[in-house]
Amino acid sequence: MQIKKSAQKIRTGIAVGMIAAATVVSCSPVKEYQKNRLNDGEMALANRKVEKTELSFQSYREGASGANAGKSGGGCGCN
Amino acid sequence: MRKLSLTVIGLYIGLLAAFSQNSKPDSTQFKSRKISFEEAxxxxxxxxxxxxxxAVTGGIGSEKLTDISNSIEIKLHKWDVKGRKHTYDFELGVDHYTSASSDLIDSKANSSASHADTRVYPSANWTMENDAKGTTFGAGGSISYEFDYLSFGGNINFAKKTKNRNGEFSGKLFTYIDNLKLIYPVELRTGATTPRGENYPTAGRNTFGGSFSYSQIVNQRLQLAFLLDVIYQSGYLGLPFHRVYFNNGTELVESLPGTRIKTPIGFRANYFVGDNVILRGYYRYYKDDWGLDAHTLNLETSVKITPFASVSPFYRYYTQSAVDYFAPYMTHKTTDPYYTSNYDLSKFTSQMYGAGIRLTPPKGILGMEHWSMLELRYGHYTKSNGMNSDILSMNLKFK
Structure with a gap:
């Protein structure tokens, strides 16, 4: 059972790695003057500032946290 | 006369050439070295x-809670002699909450001292960006204070852009050194304490972590980010006022292991469809050594009604397994090495949906030039165990 689980994890890891590698390889370089859409305020690869309290209560009410530039434990009486 | 005309034309062409636009970037552009206001x-x-x-009443009882939070952030910047940009970010947050369950830490009191509290959390961060090299260094510190909890945080961070400026790796190391007052349920206290007294014993909780990300522009419409955090916590990781009722009727406070290792891994993708729609996607897989696995999926669509106004409906789905130490009210055995009846650590799914509106008129909100943005967002959250919440948030930006 344990071996089966480990094999599944390895397969998932390989699949994620391959998707990530394929994505990076298939990129076409974008010049600064071509970034008008990418520079739009809502295209930022980050949480919106208005989500601040939302992320905070999620870290209190749920067991998981982190990998979202928010709190990932510590600093408050949350998990 | 002909010579004179040619001379005048030659001078005119010379002047035109002298004042025409130069396509080469101006490397000597003046940048003020004084500290300037960037935004608030x-x-x-x-x-x-x-x-x-x-959890205060052992997994049964009201979770009613209200919280009002306000924070102000001020960002300043200046340029140094080497052309590097220094940004100084100061933030002060104040939260005030009232909680029906915290009130029952002292179950004999009606509206006890713990029914409400205020949390104050200032922070300061500095970053130095070298545009020529594509690097950023930074450091910061934070404090969080509430009646029973004091936390000191610190971080250092680094980022480096790829050669073609389409990718960026960033890393952050952070720590929180926390101290909490052990305020036990009133019936389990020993020794003399005043209602808001100074005689409570204390315990420490330390957090050390690394946060790493790689972002990549795929094309003119799509960009991605891969995120990984590794967090190690040690010390008192439960809360002293979370009761646990065992199957033989006895009562204690929750007991959890003294260490916890969390490994969340995330992925973001933002795609600009046509000229008016932005799709924002986020997925996270989380695992820790307490036996908790979780998946989070967040999808948001921003529709630009005008170039300066957008509406963003969103949906979030979350699912987690229980930690190894969870059991409901009166089902733990007294022989269990660790025990909790905190339903935030139980098996459940949650859903959240809502919408936001964002206004960025070029002449400012209500014609006020410095008030550059107004954003409002509402969300409704439900857990499969019946807990539900609503949140209304507002962000005002001044430049």
């Missing part, structure tokens, strides 16, 4: 929740 953000939220699985 005011974020306010009203949050309310209800449910029937409070």
């Amino acid at each position: 953000n005011l974020v306010s939220s009203y949050y309310k929740q209800d449910g029937n699985n409070s």
Whole structure:
């Protein structure tokens, strides 16, 4: 059972790695003057500032946290 | 006369050439070395929740809670002699909450001292960006204070852009050194304490972590980010006022292991469809050594009604397994090495949906030039165990 689980994890890891590698390889370089859409305020690869309290209560009410530039434990009486 | 005309035309062409635009970047552009105001953000939220699985009363009882939070952030910057940009970010946050379950830490009191509290959390961060090299260094510190909890945080961070400026790796190391007052349920206290007294014993909780990300522009419409955090916590990781009732009727406070290792891994993708729609996607897989696995999926669509106004409906789905130490009210055995009846650590799914509106008129909100943005967002959250909440938030930006 344990071996089966480990094999599944390895397969998932390989699949994620391959998707990530394929994505990076298939990129076409974008010049600064071509970034008008990418520079739009809502295209930022980050949480919106208005989500601040939302992320905070999620870290209190749920067991998981982190990998979202928010709190990932510590600093408050949350998990 | 002909010679004179040619001379005038020659001078005119010379002057035109001298004042025409130069396509080469101006490397000698003046940048003020004085500290300048960049922007200020005011974020306010009203949050309310209800449910029937409070950890304070052992997994049963009201989870009713309201929270009002306000924070102000001021960002300043200056340029140094080497052309590097220094940004100084100061933030002060104040939250005030009232909680029906915390009130029952002292179950004999009606509206006890713990029914409400205020949390104050200032922070300061500095970053130095070298545009020529594509690097950024930074450091910061934070404090968080509430009646029973004091935390000191620190971080250092680094980022480096790829050669073609389409990718960026960033890393952050952070720590929180926390101290909490062990305020036990009134019936389990030993020794003399005053209602808001100074005689409570204390315990420490330390957090050390690394946060790493790689972002990549795929094309003119799509960009991605891969995120990984590794967090190690040690010390008192439960809360001293979370009751546990065992199957033989006895009562204690929750007991959890003294260490915890968390490994969340995330992925973001933002795609600009046509000229008016932005799709924002986020997925996270989380695992820790307490036996908790979780998946989070967040999808948001921003529709630009005008170039300066957008509406963003969103949906979030979350699912987690229980930690190894969770059991409901009166089902733990006294022989269990660790025990908790905190439903935030139980098996459940949650859903959240809502919408936001964002206004960025070129002449400022209500014609006020410095008030550059107004954003409002509402969300409704439900857990499969019946807990639900609503949150209304607002962000005002001044430039």
